[in-house]
Each structure stands twice: as structure tokens, then as C-alpha cells.
Amino acid sequence: MREYDFKEVEAKWQKNWKDGDIFKTLDEVEGKQNYYLLAMLPYPSGRLHVGHARNYTLGDVIARYKRMKGYNVLNPMGWDSFGLPAENAAIQNGAHPAAWTTSNIENMKRQLNMLGFSYDWDREIATYKPEYYKWNQWMFKRFYEKGLIYKKKSFVNWCPDCNTVLANEQVEDGKCWRHSKTTVVQKELEQWFFRITDYAEELLKGHEELKGGWPDKVLAMQKNWIGKSFGTEIVFKVAETGEDLPMFTTRIDTIFGVSYCVVAPEHPIVAEILKVNPAIKKDVEEMENTDLIERSAEGREKRGVFTGWHVINPVTNKKVELWIADYVLMNYGTGAVMAVPCHDERDYAFAKKYNLPRNIVINSIDKETGKEIELDPNTMTCAFTEEGVMTNSGEFNGMNSKEALTKIAEYVEAKGFGKRTVKYRLKDWGVSRQRYWGTPIPVLYCEKCGTVLEKDENLPVLLPEDVSFDGKGNPLQTSESFKHATCPVCGGPARRDTDTMDTFVDSSWYFLRYCDPHNDKLPFSKEIVDKWMGVDQYIGGVEHAVMHLLYARFFEKILRDLGMVSANEPFKKLLTQGMVLSQSYYSEKERRFIFPQDVEVKGDKAFLKSTGEELVTKMEKMSKSKNNGVDPEEMVLKYGADTTRLFIMFAAPPEKELEWSENGLAGAYRFLTKIWRLVMENKDDLDPAEVDMSKINRDDKALLIKMNQTIKRVTDSIENDYHFNTAIAATMELINDTLDYRNNILDAGKGTSESKKIFDDVIQKILVMLSPFIPHICDELWSEIGKEGYIYNTNWPTYDPKLLTTSEVVMAVQVNGKVRGTVEVERGTAKEEVEKMALALENVQKHMEGKQLVKLIVVPDKIVNIVVK
Ligand code: ANZ
Ligand code: ZN
Numbered sequence: 001m002r003e004y005d006f007k008e009v010e011a012k013w014q015k016n017w018k019d020g021d022i023f024k025t026l027d028e029v030e031g032k033q034n035y036y037l038l039a040m041l042p043y044p045s046g047r048l049h050v051g052h053a054r055n056y057t058l059g060d061v062i063a064r065y066k067r068m069k070g071y072n073v074l075n076p077m078g079w080d081s082f083g084l085p086a087e088n089a090a091i092q093n094g095a096h097p098a099a100w101t102t103s104n105i106e107n108m109k110r111q112l113n114m115l116g117f118s119y120d121w122d123r124e125i126a127t128y129k130p131e132y133y134k135w136n137q138w139m140f141k142r143f144y145e146k147g148l149i150y151k152k153k154s155f156v157n158w159c160p161d162c163n164t165v166l167a168n169e170q171v172e173d174g175k176c177w178r179h180s181k182t183t184v185v186q187k188e189l190e191q192w193f194f195r196i197t198d199y200a201e202e203l204l205k206g207h208e209e210l211k212g213g214w215p216d217k218v219l220a221m222q223k224n225w226i227g228k229s230f231g232t233e234i235v236f237k238v239a240e241t242g243e244d245l246p247m248f249t250t251r252i253d254t255i256f257g258v259s260y261c262v263v264a265p266e267h268p269i270v271a272e273i274l275k276v277n278p279a280i281k282k283d284v285e286e287m288e289n290t291d292l293i294e295r296s297a298e299g300r301e302k303r304g305v306f307t308g309w310h311v312i313n314p315v316t317n318k319k320v321e322l323w324i325a326d327y328v329l330m331n332y333g334t335g336a337v338m339a340v341p342c343h344d345e346r347d348y349a350f351a352k353k354y355n356l357p358r359n360i361v362i363n364s365i366d367k368e369t370g371k372e373i374e375l376d377p378n379t380m381t382c383a384f385t386e387e388g389v390m391t392n393s394g395e396f397n398g399m400n401s402k403e404a405l406t407k408i409a410e411y412v413e414a415k416g417f418g419k420r421t422v423k424y425r426l427k428d429w430g431v432s433r434q435r436y437w438g439t440p441i442p443v444l445y446c447e448k449c450g451t452v453l454e455k456d457e458n459l460p461v462l463l464p465e466d467v468s469f470d471g472k473g474n475p476l477q478t479s480e481s482f483k484h485a486t487c488p489v490c491g492g493p494a495r496r497d498t499d500t501m502d503t504f505v506d507s508s509w510y511f512l513r514y515c516d517p518h519n520d521k522l523p524f525s526k527e528i529v530d531k532w533m534g535v536d537q538y539i540g541g542v543e544h545a546v547m548h549l550l551y552a553r554f555f556e557k558i559l560r561d562l563g564m565v566s567a568n569e570p571f572k573k574l575l576t577q578g579m580v581l582s583q584s585y586y587s588e589k590e591r592r593f594i595f596p597q598d599v600e601v602k603g604d605k606a607f608l609k610s611t612g613e614e615l616v617t618k619m620e621k622m623s624k625s626k627n628n629g630v631d632p633e634e635m636v637l638k639y640g641a642d643t644t645r646l647f648i649m650f651a652a653p654p655e656k657e658l659e660w661s662e663n664g665l666a667g668a669y670r671f672l673t674k675i676w677r678l679v680m681e682n683k684d685d686l687d688p689a690e691v692d693m694s695k696i697n698r699d700d701k702a703l704l705i706k707m708n709q710t711i712k713r714v715t716d717s718i719e720n721d722y723h724f725n726t727a728i729a730a731t732m733e734l735i736n737d738t739l740d741y742r743n744n745i746l747d748a749g750k751g752t753s754e755s756k757k758i759f760d761d762v763i764q765k766i767l768v769m770l771s772p773f774i775p776h777i778c779d780e781l782w783s784e785i786g787k788e789g790y791i792y793n794t795n796w797p798t799y800d801p802k803l804l805t806t807s808e809v810v811m812a813v814q815v816n817g818k819v820r821g822t823v824e825v826e827r828g829t830a831k832e833e834v835e836k837m838a839l840a841l842e843n844v845q846k847h848m849e850g851k852q853l854v855k856l857i858v859v860p861d862k863i864v865n866i867v868v869k
């Protein structure tokens with residue numbers, strides 16, 4: 001028998017698939033429903049990492065499974081190939097970002113193909129290609145025409161290491177998402193913004209459509225990010241000037257307790273105040289220069305200054321001081337706050353520091369007695385922010401504060417003091433980046449015509465080649481050919497915008513381009529896109545919950561409103577795969593992480609080979625700094641693609657963390673050799689012909705039932721949130737039963753005329769069910785058993801619902817109350833038959849010997865009772 005040689009098998013089938021062009025996907029196939037499977041496209045960093053391998057294996061298994069279930073499946077792949085690393089590599093090595101990116105793509109494509117993924121490469125896209133980014137520019141123009149893009153001078157997040165602006169979503173705990181040690185600072189710049197806030201409400205409402213299909217946690221993260229809050233805008237008048245100063249509050253129930261008001265240092269009124277009170281200028285400037293993220297940090301000491309001016313509370317007519325403080329931000333609400341120290345933590349801290357008045361307007365309620373507990377502003381140690389009973393609030397006294405929230409809002413509206421409003425935490429999306437490696441923004445500045453957009457027929461605005469990558473500032477500004485252009489309106493000289501678009505623009509619509517990748521008239525045709533969209537199953541990392549996944553939804557909605565697509569939501573179902581962990585080894589003596597090759601593992605302990613020191617082990621996320629990374633290519637070279645795929649799918653359900661282990665891989669490999677042997681030893685005169693059910697015996701039936709049960713279990717496990725691990729486990733059980741059947745029945749000559757047929761059928765079904773996971777070996781064995789073509793094109797097996805449970809029961813046979821044996825019979829067997837079988841049992845006869853039969857009772861399908869004397 002030929003041994004299993006994965007290198008030979010995998011190379012052979014990868015070539016066959018390619019030569020046969022079997023993964024080519026048409027937009028329509030007669031009699032088949034379309035199914036769009038999408039895995040998040042990778043950034044071409046150079047090498048595939050384990051997270052990619054997991055993500056794309058999951059996708060490929062689903063794609064192959066759906067294909068066999070009769071769908072016309074789209075399973076595309078591409079490259080999110082603009083972005084900083086390419087540019088940083090250019091600065092370091094002098095290679096052009098395009099060259100770096102192209103060679104990375106080539107290498108990663110080779111690695112993906114090594115894993116046997118069923119991509120239709122004819123639909124491959126790469127966002128750095130002019131034929132792709134042209135459409136970013138085209139869409140920029142359409143969005144601009146719709147009023148969804150505007151330019152504004154504003155404070156933006158700036159990473160001094162990236163040397164560029166970051167979106168709010170790219171700032172994590174005040175640090176850059178790419179430089180976890182770099183504090184993001186604020187810088188004032190002219191920026192292009194996408195009006196994502198126009199869609200805030202719809203992005204929130206759209207969650208109704210996604211419930212069930214998306215993980216709850218992702219929906220919760222988006223909801224929180226959009227941050228809808230209901231409040232009231234109430235107008236205070238400035239006592240000194242009479243001008244209106246609107247405040248945004250979510251707690252209008254506390255209006256009677258306002259003891260001062262605050263504006264942000266950037267608030268427009270501050271300029272007027274400085275004219276009459278220049279002494280506070282320095283304070284204001286210092287507050288303005290404090291980092292925005294730091295300013296909004298919880299628990300931080302607040303800073304402020306009294307303006308000298310006052311404002312009048314419209315409800316109470318009371319005059320209170322107006323302050324400027326750093327804890328109020330200009331980009332939220334109205335940039336002005338009515339402060340109620342006894343009922344708000346920030347106000348409380350501020351009022352204590354600056355000795356401002358504090359008034360109670362809500363009393364606490366005793367939970368047991370329901371009685372009001374009077375609070376004392378002088379003895380309380382923190383703000384009371386819960387629900388309670390209204391006090392010191394005129395006609396609202398005694399009312400529950402929650403009820404008062406509505407009542408006072410109505411009152412304020414009726415009196416014309418203000419109106420109820422809704423505010424969102426979500427900000428417009430700033431897309432200008434001061435970098436080279438991105439889509440040029442198709443805007444020019446002409447002295448005569450002002451801001452103008454490039455003509456459609458002049459798109460794409462190409463990235464110029466005459467740039468220098470010296471790490472100082474924006475390379476585009478070094479290109480003379482780029483900067484100096486012709487005004488598309490008057491033909492005079494004009495200056496190009498030298499910023500490029502945030503690369504999240506690229507990934508906001510790439511899934512539409514896959515549907516119609518070669519279109520040179522439009523980004524895509526609506527007719528074709530509507531055949532595929534929305535994506536039936538999207539797979540990727542949960543780290544994209546609020547950036548990519550929100551931006552892509554935003555784009556889909558704009559494009560729908562532009563009449564370019566029909567679906568409301570781009571991704572019907574979302575699977576966020578878990579992280580891949582592996583063992584790390586740490587030496588406390590040497591204070592460093594040890595590479596696995598320098599470790600000796602004994603039982604559950606690990607030692608440093610060179611010194612014998614016992615190491616600290618931990619299962620944790622793979623990372624370079626922990627020396628616990630695994631290179632998937634190495635694994636494929638060592639064990640093969642099928643083994644690697646099988647291990648990844650078998651080790652954990654997709655949404656859970658996966659613990660990488662070489663033992664696990666070795667186990668997967670042994671399993672493959674077992675299948676190999678099972679098929680190769682039995683492949684001759686394979687004859688899975690129709691079984692004559694009247695001729696089978698009990699053992700035949702047991703295997704048939706096991707097979708049908710397995711088909712059901714495997715199918716159900718896949719349909720139920722892709723629990724591939726249980727699907728594989730079920731198939732392993734069937735394989736073991738099949739081996740037993742061969743050894744104990746076929747080889748022992750105990751079979752019937754039907755036994756071999758059943759056995760052969762089981763072998764075929766096993767190959768079909770395993771093929772989405774381990775496609776190479778299955779195709780090889782498929783051809784070994786004499787099949788033509790590819791398993792990829794066969795149908796998924798179905799089960800016979802009548803063959804899911806055995807109809808046999810085991811009945812105990814008792815003699816004088818003691819079990820002396822059992823009989824196995826078909827359910828509902830006649831009493832006389834059962835009696836005969838029971839009395840024929842040797843052990844029963846032994847215990848009846850020399851005695852007289854008194855009674856024989858058969859409880860059908862349960863028990864036989866024999867009484868003797
Ligand atoms: C009076 C008040 C009394 C408030 C009280 C709270 C508790 P969310 O829920 O996040 O929307 N606020 C409004 N604009 C602000 C700004 N630009 N910078 C800083 N704080 C601002 O928060 C809304 C609450 O945050 C508002 O309700 C306001 O303080 C404050 F017992 O008004 B509140
Ligand atoms: Zn950075």
C-alpha cells in the first residue's frame with residue numbers, strides 16, 4: 001500500500017484545482033441560490049500569521065460546505081494594501097511602498113494557496129491599484145455632491161510617531177492604535193470629514209435587522225460607540241450681555257439645583273469674555289493646550305477659572321457664576337454645562353476644589369421603608385446620582401425624580417426655555433491623512449475658483465513617483481508634479497490637496513467590488529451586486545467592531561441612498577473568531593521569554609535546556625515579544641495543509657480561543673493516516689450499490705444507523721454556529737465504528753450479502769463529509785476509489801430520518817427477582833417470541849433447573865419475570 005505523502009498529494013490537487021479552474025464563480029447558476037462568504041481581507045504585511053490561517057480556514061470550510069449543499073458560492077480574496085507599514089518600510093529601506101507591497105502580496109498569496117483555499121482569484125482586488133482607488137475618488141465626489149463630505153478646521157488626534165491624524169476610533173486609552181506607548185496629542189488642522197453622524201440613528205436602528213446574525217457583544221460595542229443620549233437644551237441668559245447661552249443636559253430634573261455654569265475653553269463666548277477680562281487669558285490657553293483625551297479622563301483633577309460673568313437660570317431666575325473649565329469639551333452637546341454638584345460627580349469635585357455652592361434637589365429613598373432620607377450637602381462625601389424624591393424644586397417637590405425628568409422637560413418646552421434633544425457620542429469621520437501611501441483626495445484649490453473637485457474623466461488622481469521618503473512630514477508635499485496642477489474649472493493653475501484618505505475608506509466597500517471586479521465604467525454594477533449582497537456570512541476579528549464594521553455599514557447606506565445598491569446592511573451574519581493562544585516560557589532568572597526550541601518539557605513542567613531552570617509557563621496570545629508565535633507556513637511544511645486545517649478546526653469552536661499545540665497537530669496528522677489506511681486498504685472493488693434492507697442483519701443495521709446519525713450530527717453542528725469541532729469528532733467516531741465493523745464482521749466472515757455495500761457507502765460518505773476540512777487528501781482518496789472529478793462538486797450527504805435510532809431494546813430476564821440474563825429484540829416483539837428467547841438463555845435454564853415454573857410475565861420492551869418454586 002502506498003503511504004500517505006501529504007507533500008505529493010497537496011501539490012497534485014492544488015495543481016488540478018488550478019488547471020481545472022474549478023473555483024471560478026459565475027454570478028448566476030441555473031437552479032442554484034447565491035451564497036456570499038466573505039473573510040476580512042488581510043493587510044499584506046509580508047507573511048501570513050496564525051490568526052489569518054484560522055480566519056481563512058473557517059471561511060474556506062464554510063464555502064466548501066455551502067457549495068456541496070447546492071449553493072453557488074462566492075469566496076473571494078484581496079488585499080487591504082494601502083497604509084503606514086509600507087511607507088515606514090520605504091523610509092527604512094528605501095524601497096518604494098508599491099514594490100514592498102507587491103512582493104508581500106505575492107508571498108502571502110503563495111501561502112494562502114499552500115493552504116488549499118478555494119478562492120476565485122479572478123476576482124482578486126488590491127486597494128493600492130489605481131483601478132481600485134479610482135473608485136474611492138469617484139465615491140468621494142458623489143458623497144461630496146450629496147453634502148456628505150465637508151472640510152473643517154478642527155482639533156484632531158495626532159500621533160507624533162505616525163506623523164498623521166488618527167480617527168477617534170484609532171485612539172485607544174489616549175494612545176495610538178499602532179504605537180501603544182505613544183500619547184496622542186491634539187493638533188489643529190484643516191480636514192475632510194464624512195458626515196457619519198447623519199446616519200447615527202439609522203446605524204443604531206439597523207441593529208434590529210442584525211440581531212441574531214451578529215454577536216451581541218459587537219452590537220453592544222457599536223451601540224455604545226454611537227452613544228445615543230436623550231437630553232434637553234436649555235437656554236440661560238448671560239446677565240452682563242443678555243445673550244443666549246444654551247446648555248445641554250441629560251438631567252433636567254436637577255434644574256433647580258444649578259449652582260454655577262461652565263463653558264469649554266474653546267467655546268466662542270470665551271473670546272468675548274477675554275476682551276473684557278484679559279487677566280484669565282493664560283489660564284484659558286493652558287486649558288486649551290491640555291490634551292483632549294486627558295481632559296475627559298475620569299477622576300482626573302479638574303481645572304477652571306471664573307469668567308467674571310454670570311448667567312440666569314430661566315426656571316428659577318437665579319443668577320449663578322459662569323466658569324471656564326477643562327472638563328467641559330467643545331465637541332459634545334453645546335460645549336456649555338449647567339453644574340449641579342450634589343448630583344454629578346465631575347461637578348462635585350470641581351465645586352469642592354473651587355468652593356462653589358452645592359444644593360440638594362433630590363433626596364434618597366430608604367429601600368426598606370420607602371421613606372425619604374434627607375441629604376446634607378455638608379456631610380455627603382460624593383454626589384448622589386441615583387433616582388430619588390424631588391426637593392427644593394418648587395411645584396415638583398415630592399415627585400419621583402424619574403417622573404420629574406419628563407415633567408420638567410415638558411414644562412421647559414412649554415415655557416419656551418428650551419427643547420428636548422437627542423445627542424450622539426459618534427463624531428463625524430475625519431478622513432484626511434498626511435501620508436503618501438493612500439488614495440489621493442481628488443480636490444484642488446484654485447485662486448480664482450476656490451475649492452474644486454477633479455473631473456470624473458481625470459480620475460484616478462494618481463500617486464506621483466517624484467517623492468522622497470525621508471520620514472519628515474508628508475511625502476506628497478515633496479512632489480512638484482503633484483502639487484502643481486490645472487484647475488478643472490478655469491484651466492488656471494491650482495494646488496492639489498496633498499492629503500490621502502484614511503485606509504478605512506478602501507475597506508468600506510471592497511465587498512461590493514468583488515461582485516464586479518473588472519468593471520471599468522463604474523465601481524460596480526447594481527444589477528450584479530444585487531445578485532450577491534448582503535454578504536451571507538462575514539468572518540473576521542472582533543477588533544473591527546467599531547471601525548471597519550461601522551464604516552462599511554455607513555457606506556452601504558449612502559450607496560443605497562445613491563441608488564447604487566439595494567441592501568440596507570452589508571453583512572447579514574457576522575462571525576468573530578477567537579484569538580489564537582500558545583504557550584509562553586519565561587525565565588525569572590534571566591528575565592526574558594524563552595523560545596520553545598530552547599525549552600525541555602517534562603510532564604506539565606518546563607525547563608530551560610541550557611541551565612535546567614524551571615520556567616514560568618502561560619497560555620497566552622501569540623506575540624513577538626513573548627517568543628510564542630507560530631508560523632503557519634512552517635506548520636504546513638512540516639505536517640501539511642490538511643493537518644493544519646484539521647487541527648485549527650478541531651481544537652476549538654470558532655468563536656472561542658484556540659490553544660495552539662504541536663501535540664494537537666501531531667494528533668490531527670495521525671487521524672489523517674488512519675483515514676488514508678482505511679480507504680487504501682479497502683478501495684478495491686468498492687461497490688456502494690443499493691442495499692436490500694430485507695437482507696441485512698443487526699450489525700449491518702447498527703452501522704447504517706451510525707452513519708445516518710453521523711450525517712445528522714455533522715450537518716447540525718455546522719448549521720449550528722459552525723461547531724466544526726463537534727462535526728469532526730462525530731466523524732471520528734464513525735470511522736472507529738467502521739474499522740471495528742471491518743475487523744469484526746467483514747474480515748470475520750460474519751457479514752451478509754449487503755455488508756460490503758454498506759461499508760463502501762460509509763467510506764464514501766466519510767470522505768464527502770471530511771472534504772471541506774481536509775480537501776486534498778479527500779480528493780486523492782476519492783480518485784483512489786475510482787471516482788471522477790472533485791468532491792468539491794459532489795452533493796452533501798443526506799440522512800434517512802427512519803434510520804436515526806435503533807428499534808432494538810434490551811430486556812432484562814429475571815428469575816425470582818434476580819437478573820439472570822438479557823435478550824435483545826426489536827421493539828414490540830410478540831410475547832411468545834420473547835418468552836421463547838428468555839427460556840433459551842443458558843444462565844436462565846441453570847437457575848430454573850430442578851424447579852417448577854410458576855409464572856412467566858413479559859412486560860413488553862422492558863422485562864421478563866420468571867417465578868419458579
Ligand atoms: C446637568 C447635570 C446634572 C448633568 C446632573 C449630569 C448630572 P452623557 O450622559 O454622556 O450624554 N455635559 C454636557 N455637555 C458636556 C460637555 N460638552 N462636556 C462635558 N460634559 C458635558 O452626559 C451628559 C451630561 O454631561 C450632561 O448632563 C452635562 O451634565 C454633561 F446631576 O447636566 B449634565
Ligand atoms: Zn502612531
Ligand code: ZN
Nearest residue numbers: 446449487490
Ligand atoms: Zn479655477
